[in-house]
Amino acid sequence: MDLDTNEAGEVAPNQYPDRTLLILPATPDGDVLAGVLAARLDGVLLGRVSDIGFDGDTLIATRPAYGGRIRLELRLAQGIAIATMNEPPAGDHVIRHAPLAVLAIDRVELSARNAALEGAHLVVSGGRGLDADGFAMLDGIARKLDGALGASLPAVDLGLAPVSRQIGQSGHFVTPRLYLAAGISGTPQHLAGIGAATRIIAINSDADAPIFRYAEVGAVADARQLLPELLRLIEG
Ligand SMILES: Cc1cc2nc3c(=O)[nH]c(=O)nc-3n(C[C@H](O)[C@H](O)[C@H](O)COP(=O)(O)OP(=O)(O)OC[C@H]3O[C@@H](n4cnc5c(N)ncnc54)[C@H](O)[C@@H]3O)c2cc1C
Known part of the structure; x- marks a missing residue:
């Protein structure tokens, strides 16, 4: 693929030929970059796919959805497709390595409030039992440990976190290795958003809060006292 670049080495978005497939690593950064590229190139974001193949000229990507409960088959006959994958696709279809092209992308520092929930190894979540100071501490803990911030529906309703952070039945489904739930009671609607293999730590x-029935580690404590201690320890 021959692409003209300007003096800064940037490729004009309209130079990518129709029917281009870009695959990035399935990491939180890869997911974010895939979204940015899709917006910049006016492409189709396929998300985290498990398989990619071709049926004639049609690109077929398979993606798990609803926490792996169903499999979506996405078909694309033309356009620029952007996907993230754990393993590069197998098979003998042509995958050309384009010369390294640089797109102009503004870099902004990610805070835990905009770190991707999908693929995060740690989600630090707060509920109605917290206030704005509590959420600021959760944000600090998540940032220090490279995690993402989550929230219960009531915490979102109270304006403590944006709706894009809501975990649960009507929010995100997350599958981190660890889920810290602070000031969250543990209702079925909230727990529906946490993967079965995730280990929960509750404060x-x-x-008698139901969350302790599901937590591997629990602290019966006032989060207003425990969270500052935790943050101090982590900041060490
Ligand atoms: C159709 C439907 C969809 C829903 N979808 C979702 C959803 O997607 N996500 C979601 O979260 N909810 C959802 N809900 C709402 C759900 O039913 C609960 O209301 C909600 O999960 C409770 O949130 P919470 O745990 O933050 O609040 P609460 O249940 O009020 O719990 C607050 C907890 O904080 C503790 N606490 C209080 N003060 C402190 C302190 N100082 N330190 C430590 N702990 C403290 C309390 O002991 C309590 O356990 C849905 C409801 C319906 C009907």
């Missing part, structure tokens, strides 16, 4: 002032 709640009520020893």
Whole structure:
């Protein structure tokens, strides 16, 4: 693929030929970059796909959805497709390595509030038991540990976190290795957003809170006292 670049080595988005497939690593950064590229190139974002193949000229990508409960088959006859994948696709269809092209992308520092929830190894989540200071501490903990911020529906309703951070039945489904739930009671609607293999650590002032039934580690404590200690420890 021969692409003209300007003096800065940037490729004009309209130079990518129709029917281009860009594959990035399936990491939180890869997912974010894939979204940026799709917007810049006016491409089709396929998301995190498990398989990519071709049926004639039609690109077929398979993607798990609803936490792996169903498989989506996405078909694209033309256009620029952008996907993230754990493994490069197998098979003998032609994959050309384009010369390294540089797109002009503004870099902004990610905070835990805009770190991708999908693929995050740690989600640090707050509920109605927290206030704005509590969420600021969760944000600090998540940022220090390279995690992403989550929230319960009531915390979103209270304006403590944006709706894009909501975990649960009507929010995101997340599958981190660790899920820290602070001031969250553990209702079925919230737990529906957490993968079965995820280990939960709970902080709640009520020893009878249902979340403790699902948590591997629990602290019966006032989050207003425990979270600053935790942040201090992590900042070491
Ligand atoms: C159709 C439908 C869809 C829904 N979808 C979602 C969804 O996607 N996500 C979601 O989260 N909810 C959802 N809900 C709402 C859900 O039913 C619960 O209301 C919600 O999950 C409770 O959120 P919470 O745990 O933050 O609040 P609460 O249940 O009020 O729990 C707050 C907890 O904080 C603890 N606490 C209080 N003060 C402190 C302190 N100082 N330190 C430590 N702990 C403290 C309390 O002991 C309590 O356990 C949905 C409901 C419906 C009907």
